Amino acid sequence: xxxxxxxxxxxxxxxxxxxxxxxxxxxxxxxxxxxxxxxxxxxxxxxxxxxxxxxxxxxxxxxxxxxxxxxxxxxxxxxxxxxxxxxxxxxxxxxxxx
Numbered sequence: 001x002x003x004x005x006x007x008x009x010x011x012x013x014x015x016x017x018x019x020x021x022x023x024x025x026x027x028x029x030x031x032x033x034x035x036x037x038x039x040x041x042x043x044x045x046x047x048x049x050x051x052x053x054x055x056x057x058x059x060x061x062x063x064x065x066x067x068x069x070x071x072x073x074x075x076x077x078x079x080x081x082x083x084x085x086x087x088x089x090x091x092x093x094x095x096x097x098x
Contacts, residue, residue: 025065032057 035057038050 028061
C-alpha cells in the first residue's frame with residue numbers, strides 16, 4: 001500500500017526562501033549602516049561598538065544571506081495514491097489513518 005503524503009509536507013517555495021534571505025541581509029546591513037553613522041558621530045565606548053559592528057556585520061550579513069538553497073526541509077515529495085476499485089465499481093483512494 002503506497003504512503004499518502006499531505007500537501008502540508010510540501011517544501012517551502014524558493015521565492016519565499018529568497019525573500020526571507022533578502023530581508024535578513026537588508027536588516028543586517030541596515031544595522032551596519034547605523035554602526036557607520038555611530039562611528040562618525042558617537043564618542044567613547046559607543047564609537048568603538050559602532051566600529052566593531054561596521055566591521056563584523058558584513059560577514060554576518062553574507063553568511064545569513066547565503067543560506068543553502070538545497071537545505072533539507074524534512075518535506076517529502078507528493079506521490080499520487082493508487083486508486084482502489086470497490087465492488088460497486090467506484091474508484092476510491094486509500095487513506096491511511098495513523
